[in-house]
Amino acid sequence: MRFGETPEGEKVERHVLTGGGLTAAVLTYGCVIQSLEVDGVDVVLGCATLGDYLTRSRYFGAVVGRYGNRIGGGRFTLDGTTYELARNNGTAALHGGVRGFDKRVWAADVSPGSITLRYVSPDGEEGYPGTLSVAVTYTLADRALRIDYAATTDAPTVLNLTNHSYFNLAGGGDVLGHVVTIDADAYTPVDEHKIPTGELAPVEGTPFDFRRPVAVGARLGGAYDHNYALNPGGRMRVECGDRAMEVTTDQPGVQFYAGGMLSPALTPYGPHAGLCLETQHFPDSPNRPGFPPVVLRPGEEFRSTTAYRFH
Secondary structure, three states: OEEEEOOOOOEEEEEEEEEOOEEEEEEOEOOOEEEEEEOOEEOEOOOOOHHHHHHOOOOOOOEEOOEOOEEHHHEEEEOOEEEEOOOOEOOEEEOOOOOOHHHOEOEEEEEOOEEEEEEEEOOOHHHOOOOEEEEEEEEEEOOEEEEEEEEEEOOOEEOEOEEOOOEOOOOOOOOOOOEEEEOEEEEOOEOOOOOEOOOOEEOOOOOOOOOOOEEHHHOHHHOOEEEEEEOOOOEEEEEEOOEEEEEEEOOOEEEEEOOOOOOOOOOOOOOOOOEEEEEEOOOOHHHOOOOOOOEEOOOOOEEEEEEEEEO
């Protein structure tokens, strides 16, 4: 069904999927998961109108790219050439720039229980090299939302795709009482601009240790916005009352953000209304040779899968 029209005149569609005991609404704007109902409870934050997504969203439910998270200084060097990016977070490039993938209209191919959305990012968009073809498939099955990412390029580029859904398993209130487990022995400390220092620091003995279940608000007042280096096969789990969500991924990291910067003056939600587990490569990887590589070259295909399973 039609959801609205962008200021550029592009039509935005809303598609409803059912399967595996779940119901999801997906928008072609930003590849957004607008809602995800589990046993009749909507467990993600969304906006009611396209106008709110255009002006009041903080990446709610969107796929972010070409590079999710931050790139320090808004630049990187690849094969001897330095690329200047749109700086939209202080001096850093964040989530693909001023008009990243979250603000583009994707083409949709719908089938029972799944939807594939496609976007072609032209060479030079937001400063990134190469024409990049991206496909994201959302599938509902076995009480899980599975996200499959695929991408190819016609020139060397950097890539880091993730979904920026905010989860609230209670369907309302804040998430400070949600209990989180993250199978990670290390995280990436950041400087005052939230750019990684390049270090992999142990979580042992710090407020960042979620190897055993811990309530979001039990430490640091819930002020989490950090990337974790997942252990091989690392899993994550969120629990609230009798509902739980398990997250599995083949990505090396996850950004755990507890929504502390949400503001009712700027968005439809207040602080800690939802939490994000953004499966990803590490922030600023193009400038950190010691981090897992993020370069995609012609002839290669990027593929990745993340699943959110509910109990």
